[in-house]
Amino acid sequence: MPGHEFFTALTVAEALRGFRPGRRSAVEIVPLDAALHRVPAAPVTTPAPLPGFARATVDGFAVRAADTFGVSEGLPGYLDVIGAVRMGATPTTGVRPGTAVAIPTGGALPPGADAVVMVEYTQEAMPGTIEVVRPAAPGDGLVRADEDVPAGAELVPAGRPLRAQDLGLLAAAGVRELAVHARPAVAIISTGDEVVPATTTALRPGQVRDATAVALAGLVADAGGAPDPRGIVPDDAGLLDEALRAAMKTCDLAVVSAGSSVGARDETAGVVAGLGPPGIFCHGLAIRPGKPTLLAECDGVPVIGLPGNPLSALVVFRLVGVPVLRRIGGCLRPPPEPRTRARLARQVPSAAGRLDVVQVRLDDGVAEPIFGHSALLSVLAAADGYVLVPEAATGLAAGAEVEVVLYQ
Numbered sequence: 001m002p003g004h005e006f007f008t009a010l011t012v013a014e015a016l017r018g019f020r021p022g023r024r025s026a027v028e029i030v031p032l033d034a035a036l037h038r039v040p041a042a043p044v045t046t047p048a049p050l051p052g053f054a055r056a057t058v059d060g061f062a063v064r065a066a067d068t069f070g071v072s073e074g075l076p077g078y079l080d081v082i083g084a085v086r087m088g089a090t091p092t093t094g095v096r097p098g099t100a101v102a103i104p105t106g107g108a109l110p111p112g113a114d115a116v117v118m119v120e121y122t123q124e125a126m127p128g129t130i131e132v133v134r135p136a137a138p139g140d141g142l143v144r145a146d147e148d149v150p151a152g153a154e155l156v157p158a159g160r161p162l163r164a165q166d167l168g169l170l171a172a173a174g175v176r177e178l179a180v181h182a183r184p185a186v187a188i189i190s191t192g193d194e195v196v197p198a199t200t201t202a203l204r205p206g207q208v209r210d211a212t213a214v215a216l217a218g219l220v221a222d223a224g225g226a227p228d229p230r231g232i233v234p235d236d237a238g239l240l241d242e243a244l245r246a247a248m249k250t251c252d253l254a255v256v257s258a259g260s261s262v263g264a265r266d267e268t269a270g271v272v273a274g275l276g277p278p279g280i281f282c283h284g285l286a287i288r289p290g291k292p293t294l295l296a297e298c299d300g301v302p303v304i305g306l307p308g309n310p311l312s313a314l315v316v317f318r319l320v321g322v323p324v325l326r327r328i329g330g331c332l333r334p335p336p337e338p339r340t341r342a343r344l345a346r347q348v349p350s351a352a353g354r355l356d357v358v359q360v361r362l363d364d365g366v367a368e369p370i371f372g373h374s375a376l377l378s379v380l381a382a383a384d385g386y387v388l389v390p391e392a393a394t395g396l397a398a399g400a401e402v403e404v405v406l407y408q
């Protein structure tokens with residue numbers, strides 16, 4: 001019977017290294033205010049140096065630094081104030097030896113000046129004349145015309161999702177739109193005769209609401225993808241084949257939940273094997289939970305078969321699906337996941353040779369493992385994060401310092 005062979009389990013690291021579908025989502029132009037978290041398809045270089053003119057970084061007086069050399073509280077220097085810089089305007093009055101021009105923070109440095117003395121280091125000696133009591137070196141109290149971004153410099157790299165500060169820098173440089181990867185379209189197909197839409201009010205005995213699809217859609221959206229939930233397919237090879245082929249016409253990644261194990265009704269592997277070359281990359285990962293996972297690429301579309309247990313499906317998609325999805329979306333530098341260090345409240349057993357993903361609750365620097373079968377979705381909902389027990393380890397000792405990857 002198809003699907004009854006034993007898994008040939010790869011480690012998660014081997015799978016991530018080896019399964020590298022070449023598919024990339026299309027490139028589209030978006031306006032800057034719609035570009036948060038989008039992935040630039042090419043580096044964006046500055047059209048001009050920034051800030052573009054030398055500007056004061058303090059409120060004070062634009063001066064020639066040489067005029068202040070050697071001054072002190074006891075021996076102030078005297079300068080004639082011959083004008084004031086207006087914000088947003090080109091300064092008209094230049095600074096000559098023995099003179100100063102009043103300037104606000106951010107004002108354009110007048111010609112002739114090479115430093116700005118803070119107002120706190122001056123006082124009015126008489127109307128139109130200031131005493132300067134601290135010397136200024138050239139460059140003090142200002143930023144140069146290209147100090148923020150030199151001519152031709154890169155504002156944002158390709159492949160790193162845009163953060164709020166990136167948008168700010170692009171805005172400062174006058175970039176109004178940019179080329180980004182389209183959000184990869186991720187078809188989400190649930191399977192199982194017992195699975196009914198999540199909107200079902202009254203369940204018949206043996207039925208379960210589709211818990212996986214909406215949760216996967218959340219993970220997809222969090223990772224920059226566009227979820228395309230395509231409903232529930234019964235345990236029928238022909239219908240799954242039809243659903244997958246229809247999805248593959250438009251999606252960048254197809255995800256099937258359940259049916260990836262070795263039971264009589266587990267059709268996913270057989271169907272995926274017939275979808276087109278190169279076909280199945282691996283069936284079975286050395287991970288708990290999540291062993292019955294299938295990775296394939298069929299006619300240019302990556303296909304991921306996830307375990308039926310919703311907890312397992314979500315764990316595997318986070319660890320294996322998200323990196324694949326990000327790469328399809330052109331993301332070369334994924335944002336680092338938030339992590340924290342904690343002490344393990346109790347011992348965690350684990351078999352050598354597989355990666356264990358242990359859900360934990362965090363309390364004041366202590367990570368409390370939440371034990372429970374992977375059929376129990378509440379375990380995942382109760383968790384603040386997870387701890388990985390590497391393949392080589394046979395468990396973690398109580399009190400061990402562990403790294404917790406946090407759910408946001």
Ligand SMILES: Nc1nc2c(c(=O)[nH]1)N[C@H]1C(S)=C(S)[C@@H](COP(=O)(O)OP(=O)(O)OC[C@H]3O[C@@H](n4cnc5c(N)ncnc54)[C@H](O)[C@@H]3O)O[C@H]1N2
Nearest residue numbers: 190208209210211212258259260261266292307308309312
């Ligand atoms: N003889 C073996 N049996 C099982 C193995 C094994 O290695 N040998 N592995 C177990 C593990 S681990 C898992 S996980 C499951 C995965 O099996 P499938 O991927 O074939 O999934 P199903 O059997 O169809 O479903 C498992 C479980 O999850 C429920 N389910 C499925 N889809 C949904 C959904 N969208 N929303 C909510 N719940 C869902 C389904 O009703 C089942 O209870 O196999 C073990 N068995």
Ligand code: MOO
Nearest residue numbers: 289290291312374
């Ligand atoms: O590994 Mo299954 O994926 O434990 O529930």
